[in-house]
Amino acid sequence: MTTTEQKRKPIRIWVDGCFDVTHFGHFNALRQAKAMGDYLVVGVHSDAEIEHHKGPTVMKEDERYAAVAACKWVDEVVPNAPYLTSIEWMDKYNCDFCVHGDDITTLADGTDCYQVVKDAGRYRECKRTQDISTTELVGRMLLMTRDHHKRRGSINSSSITSVNSAELGTFSATPATKVSHILPTSRKIVQFSEGKEPEDGDKVVYVDGTFDLFHTGHIEFLKRAKQLGDYLLVGIHDDQTVNAIKGSNYPVMNLHERVLSVLSCRYVDEVVIGAPYSVTEQVLEKVYKVNVVAHGNTPSFNDKDGQDPYQLAKDRGIYVEIDNPQNSVTTETIIDRIITHRKVYEDRQRRKEQKAALEREAEAAEKAAAAAAAQ
Secondary structure (H helix, E strand, O other): OOHHHHHOOOOEEEEEEOOOOOOHHHHHHHHHHHHOOOEEEEEEOOHHHHHHHOOOOOOOHHHHHHHHHOEOOOOEEEEOOOOOOOHHHHHHOOOOEEEEEOOOOEOOOOOEOOHHHHHOOOEEEEOOOOOOOHHHHHHHHHOOOHHHHOOOOEOOHHHOOOOOHHHHOOOOOOOOOOOOOOOOOHHHHHHHOOOOOOOOOOOEEEEEEOOOOOOHHHHHHHHHHHOOOOEEEEEEOOHHHHHHHHOOOOOOOOHHHHHHHHHOEOOOOEEEEOOOOOOOHHHHHHHOOOOEEEEEOOOOOEOOOOOOOOHHHHHOOOEEEEOOOOOOOOHHHHHHHHHHOHHHHHHHHHHHHHHHHHHHHHHHHHHHHHHHHHO
């Protein structure tokens, strides 16, 4: 290391936001922000602050704080951050500049939330992830009804088919379910993956699941699973398998979206994309030598042949159940929040769409003004 490198002051970055129904678009922004410096501080707005400027939240503030804290690119979380990004708050946490996506975010009165830091020359932009947002996810959930929550006792073998890379980005469980048309690329997977291999002597832990609407219940489960060993391998079931298990409108998020969300978690080392529903010898031997198979202490549905999906792991004496104190937060309870308060969220969606239209107009005007000034 040179003398210059030794003396260089670490670059501290400020990012703030709602992070409501935290998704891979949020994680991608945090990944890009961290790449611009050395230490990432993330301010998360309170429920009251968000309701004033945008409408009611889906996830409670403590759930949102925990979701951001679990992101592997985040170094520090600041709860109850103000909606208007200020120089004073950035200075309080010794941040050199603020990073936000290349879209305009406004206060309730239409003011640009980042105008102050832009004017101070302490603003940087990252690329917004297309076709994913909290508004879009709430829209998907609003298409569901409680009838769609009914699970099946076992997987119907006639409904399971393999998923290939061409189908991965556009699969929808039913025509009525709005699923984003993000196209998967190997580059995006590589950007999110650490590429870390287990070292000799490492205890490899395997867990599997749906991980739909990635939330604090998933995070706490993965944290506890990682504590059972040194290397955590996570199997993520494909869309057809999830649909066969859970019913009509599941999954809410497609396989590619769910993979990126899981890869963002600091407790996860690697994922198996489209993992089989039952833990097979191939899973236990062919990816890495698995020492422990863990599952939550909730019932699992039998496979298409009526067998316990964890029977092989149990026979080998490597199966462990994990008690999860966060099991009250599930994909189903999140959807229930939307369905139960359907009118509230439909009103929120309308307001968000109106506000988004105004923000797009303001963004276009800003770009036009910048182009005119450059001439």
